Amino acid sequence: MNDIPTCIRCAYDLRDDETGRQLCGRCEDRAAQQLAAIPGPRGLYAQLAHHLQRGGSSGGPTVSGSKAAPAPLRLDILNLQTAGGPVLGPLEGWVRVWEEAGHAELNEAGTLQQRVDHACRTLRYNLRWFAEQGPAPDEFARELEAIHRTLTGVTGGQKPPRRITVTCPCEQPLRITLNVQALTCPKCRTEYGHSEVLRLPLANGRAAA
Incomplete structure (x- = not known):
């Protein structure tokens, strides 16, 4: 049985200089x-404005005097830009959680862009405290990763790689993308190449590839 403390997010062993932390330095840096x-x-977040028009590709301003009907707007992107949407809503929700612990201050004044900027700056500034002793670090890192993945999926012009969960023979679940190049199981330290990890069984029992 491994008695070495592990990161609550990625399950890797904490280094000597990370003793007492909840998130390892790598997960903190990623956040x-x-x-x-x-x-x-x-x-x-600001780049979302360039992808509002359905079918548009340039992201530039509309040419004045055009007789063509404006392209319909994408409601999914409009939703991402709202105050209670899946970007600003969760970010400010975590600021509220940190504010209750005395490590942040919520600011709902200004434009939506200014509120996003404030929330991200506040969370980033206090990230070290959170990695060491903040509440629900795994949930925070997971939600932040989902927000980042959604935004990059839209602004990058392509869907993010599909993610699946496979199971190592040691019964450790491994969250991967289909384009993963290599992976080391954090529990048993078995190393897998691309084809090997895709041959591992899915967590629900179906074949992974």
């Missing part, structure tokens, strides 16, 4: 990168 990619005038 910091995701929080840095969302805000700002060139961030993922």
Whole structure:
């Protein structure tokens, strides 16, 4: 039985300098990168505006004087831009959680872009505290990853890789994408190549490939 403390998110063993933490440094860095990619005038949230028109590709401004009917807007992207949508809603929800613990301050003033910017800056600034002792770190990292994946899927012009859960012979669930190149099981340390990991059984018992 492994008595070495592990990251609550990725289940990898914590290094000596990570003792007492909930999230390992790698998971903290990933969350910091995701929080840095969302805000700002060139961030993922702002880029949604370039993908509003259904069928549009340039993302540029509408040419004045055009006699053509405007393209219909994509309701899924409009939903991503709303105050209670799947981007700003969860981000400000976590700011509220951290505010209750005395490590953040919610600011609902300003435009939606300004609120997104404030939430991301606040969460990123206090990320080290959260990795060490914040509430529900696994849930936070999972929700943040889902937000980032949704935004990159839209702004990148393609759907994100399909994710599946396979099971190592040691019974450790492994969350992978179909284009995974290699993987090491955090529990038994077995190393898998691309074809090997895709041959592992799915968590629900079906064949993975």
